[in-house]
Amino acid sequence: MNDLGDLQPKPQRSALNRKDITRRLKRAGGVTQRHARRFILRRINSVRLVTGEIITWLAVVGILVATLGLQQTWGNVSAYMQGGYRSGGVYAEGIVGSLDTLNPLLASNEAEASAARLMFSSLYHYDTTGALHADVASSMAIRDSKIYTVTLRDAMWQDGHALTADDVVYTIGLIKNPQTRSPLRVNWTDAVVKKINQHTVEFTLPTVYAAFTHALTFPIVPKHLLQNVEPSVLRESSFSQNPIGSGPFKFRRLQTAGLSNASKVLQLVPHTEYYNTVPRVSRFELRAYTDDAAFTKAIKNSEVTGAVSAPAALAHGKRPSQYRVISEPLDKGVYLLFNTRNPVLQDKTVRQALQLATDTAAIRQAVGGGVQTLDGPILHSVFSSGEVSRASKPNAEKAAQLLDSAGWKIKNGARYKGDQELKLTITTTSSSQYNKIIDTVKRQWNAVGVAVDVNQVDTNSAVSNFVQGVLQPRNFDVLLYELALGADPDVYAYWHSSQASATGYNFSNYSNQLSDAALASARTRLESNLRMAKYAQFVRQWLSDVPAIALYQASSEYLVNTNAYIVKPKGSLPELSDRYARVSEWSVSPATVYKTP
Numbered sequence: 001m002n003d004l005g006d007l008q009p010k011p012q013r014s015a016l017n018r019k020d021i022t023r024r025l026k027r028a029g030g031v032t033q034r035h036a037r038r039f040i041l042r043r044i045n046s047v048r049l050v051t052g053e054i055i056t057w058l059a060v061v062g063i064l065v066a067t068l069g070l071q072q073t074w075g076n077v078s079a080y081m082q083g084g085y086r087s088g089g090v091y092a093e094g095i096v097g098s099l100d101t102l103n104p105l106l107a108s109n110e111a112e113a114s115a116a117r118l119m120f121s122s123l124y125h126y127d128t129t130g131a132l133h134a135d136v137a138s139s140m141a142i143r144d145s146k147i148y149t150v151t152l153r154d155a156m157w158q159d160g161h162a163l164t165a166d167d168v169v170y171t172i173g174l175i176k177n178p179q180t181r182s183p184l185r186v187n188w189t190d191a192v193v194k195k196i197n198q199h200t201v202e203f204t205l206p207t208v209y210a211a212f213t214h215a216l217t218f219p220i221v222p223k224h225l226l227q228n229v230e231p232s233v234l235r236e237s238s239f240s241q242n243p244i245g246s247g248p249f250k251f252r253r254l255q256t257a258g259l260s261n262a263s264k265v266l267q268l269v270p271h272t273e274y275y276n277t278v279p280r281v282s283r284f285e286l287r288a289y290t291d292d293a294a295f296t297k298a299i300k301n302s303e304v305t306g307a308v309s310a311p312a313a314l315a316h317g318k319r320p321s322q323y324r325v326i327s328e329p330l331d332k333g334v335y336l337l338f339n340t341r342n343p344v345l346q347d348k349t350v351r352q353a354l355q356l357a358t359d360t361a362a363i364r365q366a367v368g369g370g371v372q373t374l375d376g377p378i379l380h381s382v383f384s385s386g387e388v389s390r391a392s393k394p395n396a397e398k399a400a401q402l403l404d405s406a407g408w409k410i411k412n413g414a415r416y417k418g419d420q421e422l423k424l425t426i427t428t429t430s431s432s433q434y435n436k437i438i439d440t441v442k443r444q445w446n447a448v449g450v451a452v453d454v455n456q457v458d459t460n461s462a463v464s465n466f467v468q469g470v471l472q473p474r475n476f477d478v479l480l481y482e483l484a485l486g487a488d489p490d491v492y493a494y495w496h497s498s499q500a501s502a503t504g505y506n507f508s509n510y511s512n513q514l515s516d517a518a519l520a521s522a523r524t525r526l527e528s529n530l531r532m533a534k535y536a537q538f539v540r541q542w543l544s545d546v547p548a549i550a551l552y553q554a555s556s557e558y559l560v561n562t563n564a565y566i567v568k569p570k571g572s573l574p575e576l577s578d579r580y581a582r583v584s585e586w587s588v589s590p591a592t593v594y595k596t597p
Contacts, residue, residue: 085587312368
């Protein structure tokens with residue numbers, strides 16, 4: 001047998017020459033190049049394009065992250081920041097009036113009262129809501145409804161002396177002295193004040209007087225500077241032109257005609273030792289202008305930061321764009337006061353007819369806005385008894401019927417009783433606002449046959465004698481006049497028959513036993529509900545008797561530069577100077593500031 005090993009074929013060796021190898025290598029190289037172009041080079045170009053997109057995307061993401069970070073950081077910062085005002089700058093306030101004296105006990109016009117409020121302190125003052133608030137006083141205790149014990153805080157005069165109870169007692173003494181001739185004397189004739197210690201004074205009243213605390217808003221003057229000055233020459237003393245007070249601002253200088261159109265410019269600087277907030281502004285200027293024309297020109301020329309009682313044509317009409325207007329209601333009423341001793345006006349029927357002939361809504365519209373409704377002798381805002389009696393609505397037809405019934409008959413377009421014509425003279429002070437009122441009243445009264453003459457007195461004239469020539473002798477038929485009603489409903493001074501004298505303020509000579517009893521009783525009641533019941537009784541009688549016609553509650557239109565900041569009142573102001581309740585916070589320099597925790 002053959003061996004199995006012999007049956008297997010033997011491998012044969014391929015014969016490869018150089019050409020064949022070269023060909024194969026070229027073919028492999030070509031395939032490699034094609035794969036390289038397809039899978040590497042083409043993808044490299046795609047990577048380049050994608051890389052640009054990636055970089056762009058990463059940049060966007062980075063910006064978003066940075067923005068979010070900045071947002072969060074700013075949010076954390078802004079949580080502690082707010083829009084505000086920084087210290088510094090000059091606040092220039094314009095007002096119509098005179099600055100003949102800077103002694104606060106002798107202030108007789110709005111400009112002088114404003115200067116007094118800026119430089120001097122009181123035991124109490126009114127805040128921005130019109131409520132009574134402690135000033136130099138730190139506390140008060142009342143005993144037996146007639147004894148008021150007031151404790152003083154630590155306060156300094158602007159010359160470095162301490163303000164003490166001696167100054168308060170001395171001030172009241174000056175006010176009560178008739179030789180001082182202070183307009184504040186009427187509030188203090190019967191009160192007794194004494195020093196308990198350096199920081200305590202005691203006021204004793206002869207009878208209960210519910211509104212007494214409102215009298216504690218008198219300005220305090222320094223005894224150590226005035227004790228050697230005779231009260232009769234107080235107005236002429238150097239103190240009246242270079243005063244030292246204890247208020248937020250202190251006197252720097254008083255310039256005459258320092259600016260065009262300004263009669264006087266009072267420059268004040270902050271009182272750095274003031275017991276309350278030291279003012280933000282570096283200087284406060286009170287610029288007193290001689291008349292409305294000069295005042296209006298100053299506003300249009302941007303000479304002032306703020307303007308007090310701006311003319312209605314500017315406040316509610318065309319005014320410079322840099323000013324905004326703030327309406328500040330006042331605790332004052334504007335009235336047509338009838339002289340009830342005038343033979344014609346002694347007849348209540350005639351007074352009632354004139355009230356029905358007077359459309360007060362039309363008068364308020366003629367005045368030009370800002371003023372509020374007033375129906376009677378007491379402001380609605382201080383009358384807390386609920387429903388208040390209102391004056392009858394205007395009715396010209398009924399007014400004519402009443403005049404007929406009183407014997408005043410129409411003849412040739414006018415009213416006569418026998419040979420006497422029904423003609424009344426309205427007396428008032430010179431004022432563009434009062435001119436509008438008179439024009440409106442004349443039309444309304446003429447419509448029912450009542451003839452009207454006008455007597456306007458220029459109180460800015462050097463020869464003016466309005467008080468001595470008109471008010472004291474009651475030398476008028478009808479008086480267009482503003483009464484300061486105050487923050488308390490007590491109007492005893494204006495309507496009680498005991499005040500119908502040359503030195504009293506009952507200009508209408510109004511006398512009614514029921515009204516007298518209600519007024520006298522109301523001011524001796526401390527219980528609010530009992531007081532208001534008495535005043536409600538008085539108001540009803542007053543409206544029936546018509547000793548006057550209430551036209552409107554007064555207001556002041558305050559223009560202020562849009563870049564400045566003042567603390568606006570939240571209620572009516574007892575006095576115009578009470579706009580300074582938070583004057584230390586006024587500013588002319590906007591800024592971003594940290595919030596107070």
